[in-house]
Amino acid sequence: xxxxxxPPSMDCAEGRAANLPCNHSTISGNEYVYWYxxxxxxxxxxxxxxxxxxxxxxxxxxxxxxxxKSSTLILPHATLRDTAVYYCIVRVAEKSNYQLxxxxxxxxxxxx
Amino acid sequence: xxGVSQNPRHKITKRGQNxxxxxxxxxxxxxxxxxxxxxxxxxxxxxxxxxxxxLEKSRLLSDRFSAERPKGSFSTLEIQRTEQxxxxxxxxxxxxxxxxxxxxxxxxxxxxxxL
Numbered sequence: 001x002x003x004x005x006x007p008p009s010m011d012c013a014e015g016r017a018a019n020l021p022c023n024h025s026t027i028s029g030n031e032y033v034y035w036y037x038x039x040x041x042x043x044x045x046x047x048x049x050x051x052x053x054x055x056x057x058x059x060x061x062x063x064x065x066x067x068x069k070s071s072t073l074i075l076p077h078a079t080l081r082d083t084a085v086y087y088c089i090v091r092v093a094e095k096s097n098y099q100l101x102x103x104x105x106x107x108x109x110x111x112x
Numbered sequence: 113x114x115g116v117s118q119n120p121r122h123k124i125t126k127r128g129q130n131x132x133x134x135x136x137x138x139x140x141x142x143x144x145x146x147x148x149x150x151x152x153x154x155x156x157x158x159x160x161x162x163x164x165x166x167l168e169k170s171r172l173l174s175d176r177f178s179a180e181r182p183k184g185s186f187s188t189l190e191i192q193r194t195e196q197x198x199x200x201x202x203x204x205x206x207x208x209x210x211x212x213x214x215x216x217x218x219x220x221x222x223x224x225x226x227l
Contacts, residue, residue, distance in 0.1 A: 043218025102154025
């Protein structure tokens with residue numbers, strides 16, 4: 001499975017949009033981009049996933065570049081509760097999640 | 113949907129002792145995963161079940177580790193003869209097998225400290 005590269009940390013002001021980048025330059029055509037986040041002392045939580053089209057749900061938006069080599073997770077109006085480690089992962093369809101490779105993620109700190 | 117439940121939340125043990133953790137997945141989920149996580153790192157796969165069958169085990173899983181999922185419901189992870197290097201957060205996740213949209217639902221983990 002393709003690996004991902006994320007910045008180790010980012011800051012964002014409360015109420016502003018938080019834009020978290022992810023590079024997955026070796027992604028294959030059948031690999032999906034997934035985002036999870038992990039708030040301190042909790043297990044990871046699913047946020048969103050996509051293949052090539054942009055996706056939006058109640059938590060976030062996912063923008064995937066046309067060449068699919070990178071993506072951006074957008075939290076439109078960040079709150080203090082969005083402070084967490086955000087993981088970008090690629091997953092091959094047909095394969096179970098055991099083959100996911102989790103990097104160290106991006107530690108997002110929302111500042112008042 | 114009561115979520116994935118893990119017990120205990122914390123476990124402190126002495127080196128050489130055996131420990132057992134329990135995971136209760138979301139009831140309709142047929143897949144169950146165990147991960148280990150150390151400080152500053154992402155989760156690391158240990159093993160997974162589809163229903164009661166253990167389908168994969170990580171090469172990192174030594175023979176001191178064993179997991180079961182009797183009747184395809186709850187699961188236990190046992191570590192025998194614990195070592196200080198086993199200190200970590202042990203996470204359980206469950207999912208509904210899906211070719212495209214499989215999402216993991218995690219419990220809050222069991223924090224193991226081996227003294």
